Amino acid sequence: MTVLLPVAFVLCWSSGFIGTKMGVATGDSLTLLMWRFLPLAVVLIAVAVIRAAPSWRELTTRDLGREVVIGALSQSGYLLTVFYAIQLGVSSGTTALIDGTQPLVAGVLAGPLLREHVSAKQWLGLCLGVTGVLIVTAADAVAAGGVVWWAYLVPFLGMLSLVAATLLERRSRVRAAPMVSLTIHCVTSAIVFTGLALAFGAATPPAQASFWGAIAWLVILPTFGGYGLYWFLLRRSGITRVNTLMFLMAPVTAIWGALMFGEPFGVQTVVGLAVGLAAVVVVHRGDPGNARPRRTASQERQAAAPVR
Numbered sequence: 186m187t188v189l190l191p192v193a194f195v196l197c198w199s200s201g202f203i204g205t206k207m208g209v210a211t212g213d214s215l216t217l218l219m220w221r222f223l224p225l226a227v228v229l230i231a232v233a234v235i236r237a238a239p240s241w242r243e244l245t246t247r248d249l250g251r252e253v254v255i256g257a258l259s260q261s262g263y264l265l266t267v268f269y270a271i272q273l274g275v276s277s278g279t280t281a282l283i284d285g286t287q288p289l290v291a292g293v294l295a296g297p298l299l300r301e302h303v304s305a306k307q308w309l310g311l312c313l314g315v316t317g318v319l320i321v322t323a324a325d326a327v328a329a330g331g332v333v334w335w336a337y338l339v340p341f342l343g344m345l346s347l348v349a350a351t352l353l354e355r356r357s358r359v360r361a362a363p364m365v366s367l368t369i370h371c372v373t374s375a376i377v378f379t380g381l382a383l384a385f386g387a388a389t390p391p392a393q394a395s396f397w398g399a400i401a402w403l404v405i406l407p408t409f410g411g412y413g414l415y416w417f418l419l420r421r422s423g424i425t426r427v428n429t430l431m432f433l434m435a436p437v438t439a440i441w442g443a444l445m446f447g448e449p450f451g452v453q454t455v456v457g458l459a460v461g462l463a464a465v466v467v468v469h470r471g472d473p474g475n476a477r478p479r480r481t482a483s484q485e486r487q488a489a490a491p492v493r
Contacts, residue, residue, distance in 0.1 A: 191430055194418055197410030199437040202277040203445060204407060205268050208399035212391045214268035219382040220390050221403050226375035229368040240362040249369065252361055256370030259350030260412065261377040266343030273336040277442055278321065281435035283340040285318035288428035291348050307425055310468030313460055314432030321435045321457030354416070355424055367413055429468040433461045
């Protein structure tokens with residue numbers, strides 16, 4: 186579990202950049218995002234109604250509002266910027282590079298905001314990770330000519346959105362069950378993207394089968410695999426460990442691109458991947474202890490109840 190879950194997370198999360206490239210080739214980013222989340226939200230709502238799990242009844246209005254905000258930041262805001270940047274012409278590798286700076290930002294903010302200790306070895310790993318993603322994507326960023334300069338700020342805003350959601354979730358004393366969180370986040374995204382697609386006249390999906398193939402790819406791999414594992418591992422291992430895995434997204438995305446689209450894969454990619462792996466090893470060895478699991482909503486209320 187300790188090895189396989191992080192590997193699955195890296196593969197599934199990086200597959201989102203590839204699925205995005207597949208999708209925007211046949212449709213507008215808002216169209217793709219709307220039809221990615223609208224059917225998914227309907228299915229998740231149906232499952233929630235059928236199961237009627239106690240975890241839903243435990244949610245307070247404040248808990249629900251917090252999950253809506255986290256979903257809007259970590260899913261709606263993050264994905265909209267990634268899709269839009271790639272549609273503007275920013276390559277998947279460069280987008281992954283900009284997103285790869287997230288661990289450094291989160292690591293800097295984790296200390297003062299979350300009071301989580303970041304050791305010297307972990308800082309070394311963070312620096313190695315930045316170096317790795319720079320090596321992999323520097324050449325790609327230079328080669329992506331003809332793209333307006335402000336397009337590179339778009340994924341940067343998405344990275345900040347995901348960092349804000351991560352810090353907000355980590356500061357919460359109680360949390361919803363993973364399936365409850367996923368449902369709320371996906372419903373929030375479905376509402377946001379459907380509203381935007383209708384407002385900009387982008388709600389009608391294209392007829393190409395490749396569009397729906399990209400939709401299936403994005404629902405199965407990045408949403409259930411990458412997004413679900415992100416929050417699971419965050420609660421299990423802590424913010425520094427999980428976000429260090431984000432350093433591997435740029436090299437792994439380059440491998441996906443080489444295999445699926447014939448994109449260049451040279452010495453720089455190999456070196457960057459090796460440096461990214463070294464960063465993960467250094468950070469994990471720099472923090473041998475596991476993060477203490479936080480309480481569920483019911484456990485928190487039971488602990489606060491007076492002893493009878």
